[in-house]
Amino acid sequence: MQNLLHNLNPEQLAAVTLPSQSALILAGAGSGKTRVLTTRIAWLIQTGQVSPGGILAVTFTNKAAKEMLTRLSALLPINTRGMWIGTFHGLCNRLLRAHHRDAGLPQTFQILDSGDQLSFIKRLLKANNIDDEKFPPRTLMYFINSAKDQGLRAAQVEAHDDFNRKMVALYDLYDAQCQREGVVDFAELLLRTFELLSRNQPLREHYQARFRHILVDEFQDTNDLQYQWLKLMAGAGKQESAAVFAVGDDDQSIYAFRGANVGNMSAFEREFQVRNLIKLEQNYRSHGHILDSANVLIANNSKRLGKNLRTDAGHGEPVRIMEASSDIQEANWIIDEAKNLIREGSLRSEIAILYRSNAQSRVIEHALFTAGIPYRVYGGQRFFERAEIKHAIAYLQLMDNPHNDSAFLRVVNFPARGIGARSMEQLQDAARQHGISLYAAVPHVGGKAGSSLANFVRLIESARFETQNLPLPEMVQVVLDLSTLLTHYQTEKEGADRIENLEQLVSAATLFVSEEGFSREAPALAGPASAAALPAAADGVTVIDADAALPAVMSPLSAFLSHASLEAGDNQAQAGQDALQLMTVHSAKGLEFDAVFITGLEEGLFPHENSMQEASGVEEERRLMYVAITRARQRLYLSFSQTRMLHGQTRYNMRSRFLDELPDESLKWLSPKIQPSWFGNKKSAWDEAPAAEANRLAQGMSKAQDSHGWRIGQNVLHAKFGEGVIVNIEGSGSSARAHINFGQFGMKLLDLSIAKLDKI
Numbered sequence: 001m002q003n004l005l006h007n008l009n010p011e012q013l014a015a016v017t018l019p020s021q022s023a024l025i026l027a028g029a030g031s032g033k034t035r036v037l038t039t040r041i042a043w044l045i046q047t048g049q050v051s052p053g054g055i056l057a058v059t060f061t062n063k064a065a066k067e068m069l070t071r072l073s074a075l076l077p078i079n080t081r082g083m084w085i086g087t088f089h090g091l092c093n094r095l096l097r098a099h100h101r102d103a104g105l106p107q108t109f110q111i112l113d114s115g116d117q118l119s120f121i122k123r124l125l126k127a128n129n130i131d132d133e134k135f136p137p138r139t140l141m142y143f144i145n146s147a148k149d150q151g152l153r154a155a156q157v158e159a160h161d162d163f164n165r166k167m168v169a170l171y172d173l174y175d176a177q178c179q180r181e182g183v184v185d186f187a188e189l190l191l192r193t194f195e196l197l198s199r200n201q202p203l204r205e206h207y208q209a210r211f212r213h214i215l216v217d218e219f220q221d222t223n224d225l226q227y228q229w230l231k232l233m234a235g236a237g238k239q240e241s242a243a244v245f246a247v248g249d250d251d252q253s254i255y256a257f258r259g260a261n262v263g264n265m266s267a268f269e270r271e272f273q274v275r276n277l278i279k280l281e282q283n284y285r286s287h288g289h290i291l292d293s294a295n296v297l298i299a300n301n302s303k304r305l306g307k308n309l310r311t312d313a314g315h316g317e318p319v320r321i322m323e324a325s326s327d328i329q330e331a332n333w334i335i336d337e338a339k340n341l342i343r344e345g346s347l348r349s350e351i352a353i354l355y356r357s358n359a360q361s362r363v364i365e366h367a368l369f370t371a372g373i374p375y376r377v378y379g380g381q382r383f384f385e386r387a388e389i390k391h392a393i394a395y396l397q398l399m400d401n402p403h404n405d406s407a408f409l410r411v412v413n414f415p416a417r418g419i420g421a422r423s424m425e426q427l428q429d430a431a432r433q434h435g436i437s438l439y440a441a442v443p444h445v446g447g448k449a450g451s452s453l454a455n456f457v458r459l460i461e462s463a464r465f466e467t468q469n470l471p472l473p474e475m476v477q478v479v480l481d482l483s484t485l486l487t488h489y490q491t492e493k494e495g496a497d498r499i500e501n502l503e504q505l506v507s508a509a510t511l512f513v514s515e516e517g518f519s520r521e522a523p524a525l526a527g528p529a530s531a532a533a534l535p536a537a538a539d540g541v542t543v544i545d546a547d548a549a550l551p552a553v554m555s556p557l558s559a560f561l562s563h564a565s566l567e568a569g570d571n572q573a574q575a576g577q578d579a580l581q582l583m584t585v586h587s588a589k590g591l592e593f594d595a596v597f598i599t600g601l602e603e604g605l606f607p608h609e610n611s612m613q614e615a616s617g618v619e620e621e622r623r624l625m626y627v628a629i630t631r632a633r634q635r636l637y638l639s640f641s642q643t644r645m646l647h648g649q650t651r652y653n654m655r656s657r658f659l660d661e662l663p664d665e666s667l668k669w670l671s672p673k674i675q676p677s678w679f680g681n682k683k684s685a686w687d688e689a690p691a692a693e694a695n696r697l698a699q700g701m702s703k704a705q706d707s708h709g710w711r712i713g714q715n716v717l718h719a720k721f722g723e724g725v726i727v728n729i730e731g732s733g734s735s736a737r738a739h740i741n742f743g744q745f746g747m748k749l750l751d752l753s754i755a756k757l758d759k760i
């Protein structure tokens with residue numbers, strides 16, 4: 001007993017040993033909420049207040065559930081297998097499997113993930129001859145999911161106009177078809193369990209009697225249905241209700257966009273007659289400068305329940321901030337710093353690199369790959385392994401070598417072009433019979449199948465023809481268009497993300513070409529540089545060895561494709577191997593690392609542009625930044641870049657407002673390694689740093705253009721708006737225009753050929 005409790009501070013101890021009543025632990029990051037929750041489970045069991053089977057604990061991710069079970073087995077000599085500790089979805093799945101008949105489901109019901117769900121909806125619309133322009137599948141999916149998240153079936157949704165009436169009717173059709181096929185979506189798992197228990201009194205009473213203690217981690221991110229589900233499970237309001245122990249932090253509520261309702265915290269206090277509200281204010285995770293940064297940042301939010309955090313750990317290292325000239329330089333700086341940490345003895349797995357959106361990981365992955373540092377990407381796939389990238393690569397592979405059958409199979413009917421299993425069977429027979437590739441066998445297939453297949457071959461041929469003189473990045477762009485991959489993903493699950501990734505492929509090609517020393521204009525399909533250009537050996541025979549530069553041995557396209565496969569397949573950290581951790585800020589919730597890098601701290605990226613229109617959006621982004629900062633124990637590194645290749649375009653962003661909200665005393669600004677900062681310089685940085693310009697050109701990132709002598713970063717004086725700084729230039733010659741930040745007058749777009757500007 002002593003053992004279990006002796007590592008707790010007085011508030012934690014009070015929380016762990018609360019009497020069996022509902023309680024809310026409201027506390028900031030790193031204050032030990034998860035530890036308290038786990039220790040309470042152990043304490044309840046050890047003191048005989050409840051058996052392991054009488055506990056229901058809800059965590060936010062499967063990973064967290066596993067971790068909790070591991071910690072429990074370390075604390076107690078019990079077998080934790082079979083304990084009801086899991087996510088809402090996992091626990092509901094388990095209940096529905098056990099009571100499938102009562103729930104009206106086949107025993108083998110299958111779960112649709114959101115991708116499956118969208119395909120399912122498309123099929124449904126088609127089968128019912130519904131115009132999917134009027135009723136876009138994704139809109140319908142969102143409609144259905146948010147109704148379910150509020151606990152509403154089609155019959156309960158109020159529709160006030162024709163459109164909504166139709167959506168409701170489709171929702172009904174959708175549910176009926178799911179039922180026929182024996183499938184359930186994510187929200188259905190919860191709703192179905194909720195309905196089962198509401199309707200079935202014996203079952204409900206059974207579970208209410210069984211689970212005397214319900215514990216919920218990350219309570220701030222529960223949605224309405226989850227909250228109702230908890231109320232039902234606990235028998236809230238009844239004499240014999242279960243004790244619900246909820247821990248959460250309103251400052252870490254980051255899922256409002258998915259229906260999470262932080263208001264559930266006050267509802268909980270009221271409806272569960274919470275008499276025990278405990279705040280934990282001692283932080284055990286982070287050193288002082290890191291914690292101060294988090295506290296000062298989050299104080300900028302208006303809607304807070306109010307609490308603070310302190311630490312005994314001392315100030316520790318200052319938070320280091322790096323301004324890079326490009327995203328590539330940013331990545332290289334991170335790698336250098338990470339190497340230093342590793343040299344000093346840090347485990348790779350104790351270093352995390354966080355970013356706001358998945359598309360940012362490509363440049364970082366590339367730098368890690370080049371440096372030969374093992375890494376693991378969480379909550380997302382490695383760039384070249386993503387399905388949409390693999391599809392695009394398959395088209396390029398077929399253009400490079402049409403006899404690559406796996407590439408053929410991957411995209412022959414993707415996006416769908418009416419080539420079904422029967423046609424493929426015929427084609428495979430023909431290929432087998434003649435001993436040739438699928439591509440080559442197409443002319444041997446007749447009939448309707450043959451003509452659809454021939455159309456696909458024509459598509460590949462025309463992509464080849466149309467791109468034969470184009471450099472690699474342009475070729476990739478044309479292929480994305482011709483293959484209709486881009487249009488396809490416009491209607492797909494998380495299409496925006498996938499389109500973003502496809503555009504990143506264009507950026508990857510641009511970077512690849514310049515790094516490998518191909519000329520920027522070199523046609524992607526052309527063979528190796530002519531033998532004549534290579535130094536000839538004495539006997540006149542040209543020698544090309546394995547060390548020769550790529551342009552000498554491969555076309556840009558072939559070289560790029562082999563790079564893609566190598567980077568996808570190789571250097572993959574093995575399970576258990578000590579690897580750097582890459583993830584989005586969202587997926588870092590609840591985790592901690594010795595050292596954390598938060599990258600891309602730029603306006604539009606973090607805070608994300610989609611959230612910048614409303615104050616509540618910025619507040620949610622700020623909470624996300626708070627989550628990110630508080631992941632770090634000892635070292636925190638923040639970085640931003642003046643230029644960034646995103647969506648296949650170079651962007652010039654201002655640094656994130658969050659950086660300016662941090663306390664100066666805790667920060668250490670590092671000067672960029674390649675060149676001085678552009679912003680705030682009296683003289684144009686370009687004047688002083690021709691090498692940097694050359695560098696950017698070499699990276700293929702400059703829009704070399706006639707801008708009337710103006711440069712990004714130039715400080716200017718305007719007769720009306722006063723002093724400003726050029727943050728972007730677009731167009732050239734007479735159509736050149738500049739975005740200029742005039743401070744109090746804001747951002748202006750001025751025509752450079754006519755604006756009256758002076759350099760200062």
Ligand code: ATP
Pocket residue numbers: 007008009012027028029030031032033034035036249252283284285589590591592630
């Ligand atoms: P988050 O809000 O990020 O989920 P949390 O409040 O759940 O954080 P924990 O992860 O439980 O915090 O704890 C943070 C760290 O502090 C962990 O490494 C934990 O082991 C440690 N810790 C918590 N309480 C104590 C304590 N009393 N003494 C020493 N270490 C502690």
Ligand code: MG
Pocket residue numbers: 033034035590
């Ligand atoms: Mg936690």
